[in-house]
Amino acid sequence: MQSGSMEQTAHLTDADVWQALADVHDPEIPALSIVDMGIVTKLDVSAERITVTITPTFVGCPALEMIKQTITERLSEFPVKEVEVRVDYTTPWTTNRLTEQGRAVLRSLGFAPPPRFEGEFEPAILLNASCPHCGSTNTTLRSPFGPALCRAIYLCNDCHQAFEQFKPL
16 A cells, blocks of 8 residues: 555545555455455545445355455555445346456466356357466366356366366356
């Protein structure tokens, strides 16, 4: 955080808050920030209050309360009277909200990021996973069910590495 951003409440900017939110990490994949996950959908910053609206990756997200608490703790470092975290269940989260930085983090961890898509999701998109190890698309879907509902297991036919891909939503 920039040292000057907390000296005067009047100078608190959206950019200061976005930078602080980038310090809040997903509890399931700690290398990934909630900003890179694309779950922060709205931000209102004033001299008195910071309101953050988040959209969970799915309605029953077990990490939601932890994420809300971590956001509140991190933003409470700013000189405001109140920090509020709202959860928006009406705006569906989609994997298209993942930032390019988030996709790069997933690849660096050995996960294939979900492909971007427009319009209706077509299941055939699952047949073209890119290997996060060598970049090849010569891959085979081994199981549509990985260790979590949001992941599938693939095998790269070129480098012979198994990997998980996050399913597009």
